[in-house]
Amino acid sequence: MTSHGLGTTTVCQIGIIVRDIERSAERYSRVFGLPMPKIVITDTYDKAHTTYLGQPSEARAKLAFFEMGQVSVELIEPIGAPSTWARFLEEKGEGVHHIAFHVKGTDQVVASLAAEGIALEQQGHYTGGMYTYVDSAPQLGVILELLEDLA
Amino acid sequence: MTSHGLGTTTVCQIGIIVRDIERSAERYSRVFGLPMPKIVITDTYDKAHTTYLGQPSEARAKLAFFEMGQVSVELIEPIGAPSTWARFLEEKGEGVHHIAFHVKGTDQVVASLAAEGIALEQQGHYTGGMYTYVDSAPQLGVILELLEDLA
Numbered sequence: 520m521t522s523h524g525l526g527t528t529t530v531c532q533i534g535i536i537v538r539d540i541e542r543s544a545e546r547y548s549r550v551f552g553l554p555m556p557k558i559v560i561t562d563t564y565d566k567a568h569t570t571y572l573g574q575p576s577e578a579r580a581k582l583a584f585f586e587m588g589q590v591s592v593e594l595i596e597p598i599g600a601p602s603t604w605a606r607f608l609e610e611k612g613e614g615v616h617h618i619a620f621h622v623k624g625t626d627q628v629v630a631s632l633a634a635e636g637i638a639l640e641q642q643g644h645y646t647g648g649m650y651t652y653v654d655s656a657p658q659l660g661v662i663l664e665l666l667e668d669l670a
Numbered sequence: 671m672t673s674h675g676l677g678t679t680t681v682c683q684i685g686i687i688v689r690d691i692e693r694s695a696e697r698y699s700r701v702f703g704l705p706m707p708k709i710v711i712t713d714t715y716d717k718a719h720t721t722y723l724g725q726p727s728e729a730r731a732k733l734a735f736f737e738m739g740q741v742s743v744e745l746i747e748p749i750g751a752p753s754t755w756a757r758f759l760e761e762k763g764e765g766v767h768h769i770a771f772h773v774k775g776t777d778q779v780v781a782s783l784a785a786e787g788i789a790l791e792q793q794g795h796y797t798g799g800m801y802t803y804v805d806s807a808p809q810l811g812v813i814l815e816l817l818e819d820l821a
Contacts, residue, residue, distance in 0.1 A: 524700075524701045524702070524703070525701065525702060525703075528702050528703070528704060528736075528737070528738045528739065529738060529739035530684065530738045530739055530740075530741050530743070531739075533681065533684060533766075533769060535810075535811045535812055536811065537811050543809075543810065543811060546786070546809045546810060547810060549675075549786060550675045550676065550783065550786055550788070550806070550809070550810065551675070551676060551679050552675070552676075552679070553679060585679075586679070587679045587680060587681045588679065588680035588681055588682075588740050589681075589739050589740035589741065590681050590740065590741060592681070592769075594811075611762060611763075611765065612762075613807070613811040614762065614765060614766065614807070614811055614812065615684075615765065615766030615769075615811070615812050618684060618743075618766075632701065635697070635700060635701055637701070655701070656764070656765070658694075658697045658701070659686075659694065659697060659698060659701065660686045660687065660688050660694060660745075660764040660765055660766070661686055661765065661766050
């Protein structure tokens with residue numbers, strides 16, 4: 520174990536909330552000269568087991584990914600609520616929602632961040648792993664996402 | 671020349687607007703286990719030649735940088751106005767202001783982005799180079815910064 524919170528300092532993803540993912544993805548594609556990505560939808564509750572502030576949520580999101588070197592830019596269009604994605608769109612409008620890091624031992628990382636006053640906001644599963652958003656915006660100006668591969 | 675706008679797809683920096691850079695930098699330092707960075711202030715007008723929407727501006731900013739792999743996270747506390755930094759803080763509060771890319775031929779890149787309806791917002795110089803912010807938030811959900819090394 521490292522002594523600090525995340526055990527890593529390598530940003531792997533920048534997540535951007537948008538209102539219309541098809542329109543936004545086309546614009547990214549044109550500006551950066553990248554192929555139009557496939558737009559996917561997060562899993563339903565029976566697979567994703569999404570929790571928001573500790574309660575189950577049916578909320579989902581449309582996602583599109585652009586590879587931009589070490590980091591991927593993830594576009595996110597919220598579907599339904601409550602979710603960290605829907606809250607951000609309502610409070611801030613379109614914009615950068617999170618920066619993401621690959622971690623090991625999510626529970627320990629979350630406990631370490633809680634000691635800094637940074638609260639767990641949303642968790643869920645996807646094929647091969649799980650994600651956790653902590654609401655570090657009051658402390659760091661941006662939400663952090665923890666990504667952990669699961670066997 | 672590449673046919674697309676920026677000529678690169680490698681994000682090199684994430685810029686985050688904060689209200690109190692000393693406080694925010696200490697929190698980043700603790701959460702990521704990184705040394706406290708030196709806080710610097712952008713040059714005065716006689717060196718930086720800052721322009722905002724085409725007009726000279728005396729606005730400056732305090733900056734702090736954290737290396738996080740391929741990308742650096744830049745904390746920015748606006749000093750004075752008008753600037754893209756001060757506008758963001760007023761309109762959105764703390765949050766991710768821009769993602770940055772190293773480019774060659776800023777004028778050509780700016781012209782290419784203008785063709786997508788993306789407008790030049792702010793330019794200035796620093797030791798060894800120049801920066802350009804384009805207000806791509808309406809199109810991409812985030813401002814882009816173009817960084818160019820100058821001989």
